[in-house]
Amino acid sequence: MQLNQGESSLVFEGVLFKAYGGFYYVKKGEEIWECSLRGKFRLGKGTPALVGDRVRVTPVRGNTGRIDEVLPRKTELFRPPVANIDQAVIVFAAKNPEPNLALLDRFLVLAESADVAPVVCLNKADLLTGHREHEWLKLYRRIGYPIVITSTKQDQGLEELRELLMGKTSVFAGPSGVGKSSLLNAVQPGLELKTGEISNKLKRGKHTTRHVELLPLLRGGFVVDSPGFSSLDLPQMERVELGYHFPEFEVFREECKFNGCLHHHEPQCAVKLAVEQGLIQQDRYQHYLTFLQEVIEQERRY
Ligand SMILES: Nc1nc2c(ncn2[C@@H]2O[C@H](COP(=O)(O)OP(=O)(O)OP(=O)(O)O)[C@@H](O)[C@H]2O)c(=O)[nH]1
Ligand SMILES: [Mg+2]
Ligand SMILES: [Zn+2]
Structure with missing residues (x-):
């Protein structure tokens, strides 16, 4: 030009x-x-x-x-579409809407493959009955993901969240209605992001946030609010890469008989054995298999 x-x-x-x-x-x-x-x-x-x-x-x-x-990017995510993000806070609600763990696993793969550090945030903790931590949350904690449990209604976990955000650029991602914008408003009063009610009938969010916006934090760092999503395509990758984004496979992977084992039909697969023995959680493994099919289909298209 x-x-x-x-x-x-x-x-x-x-x-x-x-x-x-x-x-x-x-x-x-x-x-x-x-x-x-x-x-x-x-x-x-x-x-x-x-x-x-x-x-x-x-x-x-x-x-x-x-x-x-x-200018050249440090990281890029296309859902939500953001560049130069350090950390993705993946928000789910304890209830209203019910957590969708397949979607959580999808996002975790997406973040890991983009070199964006994930944090799992369980919001609406006030709706948990009997102060019992959700079973699934324990699993993710055991795998090693940073977890924060929050409630904007009861001022729970907000200080912990503020500390996690300090000095970094973080994106808040997750389904509509889980409270991403509410959390950001609670973390920093004054942001005044628009929030929406949950539909009574469907217990789903109404897609209140319509755009992606980078906001400066008073204590240093930036946050990005983003519109909720209910489905997510996996990024393009080679089929062997997928297993690397399931951190709990790592200790077993080395014991698989075949190099480049996909932990599917291969004999003497240590990952499959670990699933049978209950050392790797069944649902996570099922999600892995679903994703593997998608990655293979994608490979064929390119
Ligand atoms: N019970 C409870 N409700 C909450 C909490 N945080 C947010 N909400 C409610 O959840 C609803 C949705 O909140 P939003 O902040 O608009 O959700 P969002 O994730 O930004 O949704 P989208 O912008 O549509 O993606 C609102 O009615 C909030 O008041 C919480 O900790 N507990
Ligand atoms: Mg919002
Ligand atoms: Zn294997």
């Missing part, structure tokens, strides 16, 4: 913090610039700009500009 005379000197670097209604909002210090995307990105030839991207902007007039370049 030809720059007008003098334009090059005005080019600046900023952070894309919100994409909404076809516009891209870039922060340069405290200034907010409303930007369009250079044609090449819109045509899908280059990498599309994601919230969290460091971008190079050419001013057009006033506080409007054009994003001409997306």
Whole structure:
């Protein structure tokens, strides 16, 4: 693209913090610039700009500009679409809506494969009956995932969450209605994110958050609120890679007879044996098999 005379000197670097209604909002210090995307990105030839991207902007007039370049990313997630994220807080509710563990496992694979550190957050702990920790939560804790149990109604786990967020860029992801926006409002009063009721009939969220937005935290770091999702495609990967994103397979994997064992039909598979012996949880293994089929089908398409 030809720059007008003098334009090059005005080019600046900023952070894309919100994409909404076809516009891209870039922060340069405290200034907010409303930007369009250079044609090449819109045509899908280059990498599309994601919230969290460091971008190079050419001013057009006033506080409007054009994003001409997306700088190299540290990490990228496409669901929700965010770049340069350190940590994904995967939020599920104890109830309303009921937790969907297949979806949780999907997101864990997605985060691990993108090198984004996952944190599992169980919100609406006030709806747990008898103060009993959900069985499934114990399993995830045993696997080694960081777990935080929260309630925005009873001020539970919020300080722990604040500490986990400090100094990092984190995305809040999970189904609609689990309380992602409510949690962020509770972590930092003043964010004033819109929250929505749960539908009485379906006990589901109503997709209140419609866009992805990067928000600065007073104690340092950034958080991204994102719209809820109810399904998730796995990222493209080789079939052998999938098992690496199930941390509890690791100690057994080395004992499998075959190198590159997929822990499916192979004989003398230590992972399968561990499942039979109850050392690896059955549901997790079933999710692994479901994902494996998807990854293999995906491989065929590319
Ligand atoms: N009982 C209980 N309800 C909560 C808690 N946190 C949030 N809620 C309620 O859950 C509903 C949904 O909250 P939101 O924060 O809008 O949920 P969300 O995950 O942002 O949903 P989307 O933006 O649609 O993805 C609201 O009615 C909240 O008041 C909690 O800790 N306990
Ligand atoms: Mg929300
Ligand atoms: Zn095996």
